[in-house]
Amino acid sequence: MRFFILCCLLLCSLPANAKDIAGVMVQETLQTEDGTLLQLNGAGIRSKFFFDIYIAELYMEQPSSLVNEVIEASGHKRMVMHFLYKEVGKEKLIEGWDEGFADNTKTDEVAKLQDRINTFNDMFVDVKKDDIIVLDFIPDKGTVVTIAKQEKGVVPGKDFNDALLRIWLGDEPVSSELKKELLSYQK
Numbered sequence: 001m002r003f004f005i006l007c008c009l010l011l012c013s014l015p016a017n018a019k020d021i022a023g024v025m026v027q028e029t030l031q032t033e034d035g036t037l038l039q040l041n042g043a044g045i046r047s048k049f050f051f052d053i054y055i056a057e058l059y060m061e062q063p064s065s066l067v068n069e070v071i072e073a074s075g076h077k078r079m080v081m082h083f084l085y086k087e088v089g090k091e092k093l094i095e096g097w098d099e100g101f102a103d104n105t106k107t108d109e110v111a112k113l114q115d116r117i118n119t120f121n122d123m124f125v126d127v128k129k130d131d132i133i134v135l136d137f138i139p140d141k142g143t144v145v146t147i148a149k150q151e152k153g154v155v156p157g158k159d160f161n162d163a164l165l166r167i168w169l170g171d172e173p174v175s176s177e178l179k180k181e182l183l184s185y186q187k
Contacts, residue, residue, distance in 0.1 A: 044181025
């Protein structure tokens with residue numbers, strides 16, 4: 001028990017490593033509210049028409065550079081979207097989610113998920129520069145949606161989170177370059 005406590009104290013006393021992406025400090029590791037340690041799997045900027053929209057950060061208990069391992073992992077996962085653009089309207093966010101689900105998930109799976117996708121979409125509001133969206137997959141709970149530090153709700157099911165992650169990591173991701181950056185973890 002003393003060894004465990006000593007390890008925890010040493011772990012907590014280590015300086016947090018971070019890297020700068022577009023003036024935002026992206027942590028290499030973070031600890032969730034329940035004490036789970038997550039490692040940065042990868043991070044990058046989502047750009048559209050020469051505008052930087054947000055920084056995406058993917059954290060996992062067991063990071064991997066392989067899409068199938070990331071999607072299939074059953075542990076805690078966190079996707080963070082730190083907005084850089086002055087404002088993105090709710091309608092644009094929902095349009096992007098719907099397009100991402102349709103492009104990267106089979107039609108029959110989207111049909112099975114549609115009620116949960118609608119619930120997810122209903123949680124969104126307009127976001128402004130420096131707002132942060134956190135999409136936390138917690139096993140046995142689901143995907144917890146937090147926008148600008150306000151928890152909006154939970155969407156149950158690992159199948160939903162798998163479809164959500166495929167928006168960035170699927171065959172038709174929002175950005176091929178961002179997909180590569182999110183999968184940039186190296187042991």
